[in-house]
Amino acid sequence: MLFIKCPHCGWRSQNEFSYGGDATVKRPELGKQVSDQEWDDFVYNRKSLRGKHWELWQHLSGCRQWIKVERDTATHEIFNTLKANEEIS
Template sequence: MLLITCPWCGDRAEAEFSYGGEADIVRPLSSDDLTDREWGTYIFMRQNPRGKSHEMWLHAQGCRRWFKATRDTVTYKFDSFEKIGPTAHVQSDRRVDQE
């Protein structure tokens, strides 16, 4: 069984995760001005590298948070995991409201 490290939950079975594709894809600022070919390139064309790849993953059956992972597509070995966005909300489910 392959273990994937969720940056919030730790090591979990691969079955708990969903692959989200290539990381760091930048959406065009003015998508209304794109041609159909340019929009299709943005939507469908990806690098698909052999070797080190930066990917998005979702801990679908756990904390339901997205994170970035660096993985070798040849060996399937994960090198690193990174939280996305501000981490202040991570503690929000544990906070006790004070009156």
């Protein structure tokens, strides 16, 4: 079970969180014309990376905040966590 540092609450066990997928995907702006390809990339197409990966988690049984977590998908090592409003550098 992973041990995740919630930027709001501190270190908590994985079972307090739910997974939310790739954190680098940006939703196209509302009302903007987007091609089929752009929309498919947003909705479906993911890289399934091996290695470092920024992903979203929600601290569901805690502060309910969505957070960004940089995790190695192969080793589970977690390098960094950010609040929702903090930009991935």
